[in-house]
Amino acid sequence: MPTLKSINDLNRHTQPIQTALSAAIERVLHSGWFVLGPEVKAFEEEFANYCGVAHCVSLANGTDALELALRALDIGHGKTVLTVANAGMYGTVAILATGAVPVYADILPGTLLMDVADLRHILDRQKIDAVIVTHLYGMLADITEIVRLAHARNIPVIEDCAQAHGAMLHGQKAGSFGDIGCFSFYPTKNLGALGDGGAIVTGRADLAEKVRQLRQYGWSGKYHADMAGGCNSRLDEIQAAVLRVMLPLLDQWNERRREIAARYTERITHPAVIAPAIHEEEYVAHLYVIRTAKRDSLKRHLAEAGIPSDIHYPVPDYAQTSCRHLFEGIDRPVTSLACAEVLTLPCFPEMLDSETDLVIDRINSW
Numbered sequence: 001m002p003t004l005k006s007i008n009d010l011n012r013h014t015q016p017i018q019t020a021l022s023a024a025i026e027r028v029l030h031s032g033w034f035v036l037g038p039e040v041k042a043f044e045e046e047f048a049n050y051c052g053v054a055h056c057v058s059l060a061n062g063t064d065a066l067e068l069a070l071r072a073l074d075i076g077h078g079k080t081v082l083t084v085a086n087a088g089m090y091g092t093v094a095i096l097a098t099g100a101v102p103v104y105a106d107i108l109p110g111t112l113l114m115d116v117a118d119l120r121h122i123l124d125r126q127k128i129d130a131v132i133v134t135h136l137y138g139m140l141a142d143i144t145e146i147v148r149l150a151h152a153r154n155i156p157v158i159e160d161c162a163q164a165h166g167a168m169l170h171g172q173k174a175g176s177f178g179d180i181g182c183f184s185f186y187p188t189k190n191l192g193a194l195g196d197g198g199a200i201v202t203g204r205a206d207l208a209e210k211v212r213q214l215r216q217y218g219w220s221g222k223y224h225a226d227m228a229g230g231c232n233s234r235l236d237e238i239q240a241a242v243l244r245v246m247l248p249l250l251d252q253w254n255e256r257r258r259e260i261a262a263r264y265t266e267r268i269t270h271p272a273v274i275a276p277a278i279h280e281e282e283y284v285a286h287l288y289v290i291r292t293a294k295r296d297s298l299k300r301h302l303a304e305a306g307i308p309s310d311i312h313y314p315v316p317d318y319a320q321t322s323c324r325h326l327f328e329g330i331d332r333p334v335t336s337l338a339c340a341e342v343l344t345l346p347c348f349p350e351m352l353d354s355e356t357d358l359v360i361d362r363i364n365s366w
């Protein structure tokens with residue numbers, strides 16, 4: 001049996017489609033067109049279609065997607081963006097890059113997703129100019145209610161879908177609920193390229209057009225930089241071609257991830273381990289994250305049996321060394337506790353049931 005080298009195994013993921021990937025890469029090589037060409041155009045159409053939205057603009061990575069989404073919504077100096085602090089700093093980095101200030105809602109202790117009551121409380125008390133909702137670990141936040149609350153106050157909503165490609169609520173896909181959905185195609189994501197990649201999706205033509213200009217120096221046309229805040233953030237043709245091979249496989253990959261997660265939830269019986277609160281149809285099992293008050297001990301117990309695990313994420317954004325001076329005195333108690341207790345178990349589509357059972361047995365014997 002292959003051993004688990006990491007919480008996911010990209011060799012096992014790409015190996016079965018190597019022939020198709022090589023053909024896609026070679027097609028680009030022979031075309032002589034490497035940036036913003038036909039593969040990017042086709043992928044953008046295919047991904048917009050998959051998400052059930054009118055527009056997709058591909059970008060260099062998911063963090064740029066968040067930043068350009070904010071800029072397209074005119075977020076910058078003097079603006080305030082509400083988000084959560086347990087989602088790996090990506091939203092915070094993007095907000096700070098625009099010159100705006102992050103404000104943090106706490107999370108729910110069960111799902112570790114944005115606490116809507118806290119969101120409402122903050123919206124009622126202070127001026128908020130945009131909301132970034134993270135669909136963490138592949139689970140949808142209470143997106144319908146969040147969009148309703150925000151839009152009632154004319155506040156735009158950005159969905160961070162970097163862990164939620166294909167997650168659905170009543171048949172509607174992540175990224176299609178708010179004003180803009182942001183995706184990363186980093187290799188370990190549910191839909192991951194062979195390098196960096198990202199995109200925004202939106203139903204609003206005006207926002208798509210703004211992001212399209214921002215990703216290329218703020219150009220309205222060649223060498224005419226009409227829009228401020230532009231940068232260089234483009235998806236390569238090779239990565240677009242690779243993603244076009246993978247997109248048709250995403251749903252079956254997600255289905256297999258869900259099976260592994262369900263097996264964990266059903267069979268992990270250790271009383272000190274809390275399974276994630278999952279709404280089945282909305283969950284694409286990007287990460288299977290348990291909680292325990294004695295995380296270090298469990299992590300060690302797993303490592304001693306050669307079982308890898310990881311922590312997503314160990315430090316709340318407001319406590320990070322790079323920016324904690326901006327958030328003195330701020331604590332979100334559920335967020336802080338979650339960061340101290342979460343532990344991510346191996347979960348990827350090619351993981352064998354026998355490997356999942358090894359992890360389960362090891363946890364139950366802790």
Ligand SMILES: *Cc1c(COP(=O)(O)O)cnc(C)c1O
Nearest residue numbers: 061062063090160162163184186
């Ligand atoms: C990975 C990730 C991002 C950032 O994507 P990059 O492509 O690495 O910049 C943003 N948000 C979340 C929730 C992520 O998991």
